[in-house]
Amino acid sequence: MDGVVLKQISKYYGNKLALNNLSFNVKKGEIFGLLGHNGAGKTTTLRIISGIIDNYNGEVLINGNIGYLPEERGLYKDEKVKDILKFFGELHDIPTSKLKEQIDYYLNKLNVSQYKNSKIKTLSKGNQQKIQFIVSIIHNPDIIILDEPFTGLDIVNLNLIKDIIYGLKEQGKTIILSTHQLEKIERFCDRILILKEGKAVKYGRLDEICKKTAYIEYLEDNKLIKYNLSHGEALQLLNDENIKNNIVKFEVRSSLEELFMEDNNG
Structure with missing residues (x-):
């Protein structure tokens, strides 16, 4: 079953065509890689899927709720880690007891429980990235969009994130991953789409299109x-x-x- 379907999506910014009749689907239980140079249309595509952009031509079908990790980070730097996670969890109406359980689980899973009472601005870039990642999945979304999720992570922390992503895949989540680190795409993704000037130039399984x-x-x-x-x-x-x-x-x-x-x- 498909978690996300895009049908003939076109998007203009003024006179500039950002997406040109783009169609693809992302299945439940797969990790889907979205690739392209700067300006190819990746961010526009992700924002359309997430609902941030709603002014476009075509049709988007979404099967479930969404968690979105944008490339531009948006944490409140003067707030404590626990308060940030509580705030975003409450936005999704997570019951208090369940939210506390989720916060503790992911902080422990990503080895940042010791920073629970620390302000975001005191954390390293990598640890801030892990908190931002938790924000995107704290509400147990069906569809998870990860835009450059590995920024600032060393190999140890990258493996922690990787394990969580694989766990989410096993739960049947729909995962869309966009990164400039191509080796991560090769390692993680079941299928990929390469964008060029808003068009799909390659689309399918890695073992089929990467001869x-x-x-x-x-x-x-x-x-x-x-x-x-x-x-x-x-x-x-x-x-x-x-x-x-x-x-x-x-x-x-x-x-x-x-x-x-x-x-x-x-």
């Missing part, structure tokens, strides 16, 4: 053999006992980064 090729060098009768071939053909060669024992070099050369650059430079 991998391989480069292999091996010795045969003291001669160096070099091949550029498909990833599947390369794996077949690796099963040949005479070849795999004489490999000099083996590289997988196609990646999401190459695909992304190709579609945005063309």
Whole structure:
């Protein structure tokens, strides 16, 4: 079942066409990656889905309530962590006992419970990011939109966020992830959409649209053999006992980064 469906969405800012007849769907229980260079239309798309922008052509179908982590952070810096989380939780009418339980759970899960009574402005950038992340999911939304969620996080804290995202996916949440860190898209996402000038230039499963090729060098009768071939053909060669024992070099050369650059430079 789909959590989000966009049908022929177009959006103008004055005379500038930001989105051009854009259509795609995001399924429940998947992590969907939205990619594109600055100005490609990512933020406009996310704001339309979240309901911040309502002046557009086309149709958006939303199956559930939304949690949105914007790229521009909006925490009240002079407020305490617990008060910020309580404020945003109450906006969603979460019962007091349930809200306290949710706050304590996520603060412990993200190793920031010791900052519960600290003001936001005293926290590091990474810890502020974790509080902002909690704000976006505190109300147990069905659809979660994460715009650059890994900003300011070291590898330890990134893994904490990753574990929560995977847990939400297992619960059947609809998750839309937008980031410039392409390796995170490759690691997290089931399907992706690449935007260029408001249009979808690539859309689908990573293993379908990111065709991998391989480069292999091996010795045969003291001669160096070099091949550029498909990833599947390369794996077949690796099963040949005479070849795999004489490999000099083996590289997988196609990646999401190459695909992304190709579609945005063309």
